[in-house]
Amino acid sequence: MALIVHKYGGTSVGTPEKIKDIAQKLKTLKAQGNELVVIVSAMGHTTDELIDLMNKVADSPDHREYDMLISTGEQVSASLMAMALIDIGCPAVSLTGGQAGVVTEDIYKKARIKHIHLDRLKSELKAGKVVIITGFQGIDSKGDIITIGRGGSDTSAVAIAAALKADVCDIYTDVDGVYTTDPRICKTAKKLKYVSYEEMLELASLGAQVLHPRSVECASIYNMVIHLRSSTKDIEGTYIMSPQRIAKEVGKMEKKQAVRGIALDENVAKIGVLKVPDKPGIAAKIFGALATESINVDMIVQSIHSAGALADMAFTVERADLKKAVEVANIVANEVKAEEVVSDADVCKVSLVGIGMVSQPGTAARMFETLSKEKINIQMIATSEIKISCVIKKEQGKRVVQLLHDAFDLDKVS
Numbered sequence: 001m002a003l004i005v006h007k008y009g010g011t012s013v014g015t016p017e018k019i020k021d022i023a024q025k026l027k028t029l030k031a032q033g034n035e036l037v038v039i040v041s042a043m044g045h046t047t048d049e050l051i052d053l054m055n056k057v058a059d060s061p062d063h064r065e066y067d068m069l070i071s072t073g074e075q076v077s078a079s080l081m082a083m084a085l086i087d088i089g090c091p092a093v094s095l096t097g098g099q100a101g102v103v104t105e106d107i108y109k110k111a112r113i114k115h116i117h118l119d120r121l122k123s124e125l126k127a128g129k130v131v132i133i134t135g136f137q138g139i140d141s142k143g144d145i146i147t148i149g150r151g152g153s154d155t156s157a158v159a160i161a162a163a164l165k166a167d168v169c170d171i172y173t174d175v176d177g178v179y180t181t182d183p184r185i186c187k188t189a190k191k192l193k194y195v196s197y198e199e200m201l202e203l204a205s206l207g208a209q210v211l212h213p214r215s216v217e218c219a220s221i222y223n224m225v226i227h228l229r230s231s232t233k234d235i236e237g238t239y240i241m242s243p244q245r246i247a248k249e250v251g252k253m254e255k256k257q258a259v260r261g262i263a264l265d266e267n268v269a270k271i272g273v274l275k276v277p278d279k280p281g282i283a284a285k286i287f288g289a290l291a292t293e294s295i296n297v298d299m300i301v302q303s304i305h306s307a308g309a310l311a312d313m314a315f316t317v318e319r320a321d322l323k324k325a326v327e328v329a330n331i332v333a334n335e336v337k338a339e340e341v342v343s344d345a346d347v348c349k350v351s352l353v354g355i356g357m358v359s360q361p362g363t364a365a366r367m368f369e370t371l372s373k374e375k376i377n378i379q380m381i382a383t384s385e386i387k388i389s390c391v392i393k394k395e396q397g398k399r400v401v402q403l404l405h406d407a408f409d410l411d412k413v414s
């Protein structure tokens with residue numbers, strides 16, 4: 001007997017037929033004597049539809065009510081899954097995040113999970129039921145329903161698996177593994193058998209939507225293996241785990257490949273604060289004001305004007321935060337006597353990721369050369385030991401992913 005934790009994403013539970021198919025599979029696993037905990041996302045595009053609805057009734061929707069609304073999508077799929085199981089003679093119960101003991105910070109819309117009280121979950125398992133839990137949500141200290149950020153059901157699943165001390169968290173989705181890049185963008189993308197936490201965290205944070213970044217962070221803290229796999233094909237997917245474990249499986253001590261994957265983030269926008277006085281404290285003012293409004297800033301570039309003590313400052317934010325970020329930047333620009341604030345939503349970010357980059361020079365040069373040959377203008381560049389990101393025009397993003405995939409021979413990796 002094993003304790004099994006599964007997570008099913010939106011497409012995987014997108015229709016009643018798909019829910020019934022999954023229920024059959026769960027019933028078989030249960031009949032084999034396993035204990036089952038299943039985390040589900042909202043069906044199909046339900047969450048997006050709820051957000052559209054919200055925008056039709058309010059210009060700036062209240063954050064508490066946002067969470068009340070968009071947490072309902074997961075309740076629909078969890079209860080349907082439990083009903084489908086009960087209907088085929090398999091005892092089951094659906095629980096909301098709060099009922100399952102998932103306690104979050106007191107922050108609406110993107111709270112972190114603080115801890116999970118397992119009493120209810122364990123008593124339902126003991127009673128012989130398959131426990132279906134709504135992903136993406138928990139409860140705060142006031143008892144309010146809180147959501148944990150778009151795509152967050154992956155994180156719910158890993159956190160619950162870790163709290164239950166499961167060996168592995170199976171994440172079922174609409175692709176059969178993690179690929180060298182999004183297989184919907186690049187036909188030659190290759191499926192990877194193993195990806196380390198570090199590389200997966202970078203890929204996910206840089207826009208590869210296949211896993212919620214915080215699920216990878218949580219998995220690495222608890223050393224939880226994530227098996228990302230197809231909800232329709234019964235084949236092995238990709239194992240996300242520690243480099244030590246991967247080395248053991250693969251039997252190689254050093255990786256020779258610099259670039260492991262490419263991520264495309266089309267959800268970014270660029271803001272420039274032009275001709276700001278080049279003196280101490282200005283960056284602190286601008287980015288302090290953005291932080292106060294809970295706006296995450298990503299790439300930051302400062303360049304010096306040749307004439308006088310002036311500088312230009314450019315940075316990227318999530319596209320959804322652009323309007324608010326421009327408002328905040330304008331207020332600070334006025335205060336510090338900057339010339340103007342400009343913004344551009346017509347951009348995207350392409351990133352190369354790989355632990356091997358640290359020890360292999362020339363990756364950045366090859367990336368820039370590839371773009372230059374195609375006359376693609378790079379607007380911003382950011383690097384770390386294991387990634388290089390470029391901001392370019394949005395319409396060029398997908399083509400650049402393909403060009404870089406070819407240039408770095410990613411179709412030949414395993």
Ligand code: ADP
Binds near residue numbers: 173179207208
């Ligand atoms: P779910 O609803 O199951 O959570 P998501 O839509 O959030 O699924 O994530 C799966 C999608 O992630 C895939 O359909 C694919 O288009 C996209 N994706 C982006 N980058 C990658 C990658 N490197 N490997 C696999 N899929 C990727």
Ligand code: ASP
Binds near residue numbers: 149151
């Ligand atoms: N339903 C939520 C979303 O669409 C959470 C998830 O699917 O992971 O963001």
Ligand code: MG
Binds near residue numbers: 210
């Ligand atoms: Mg997802």
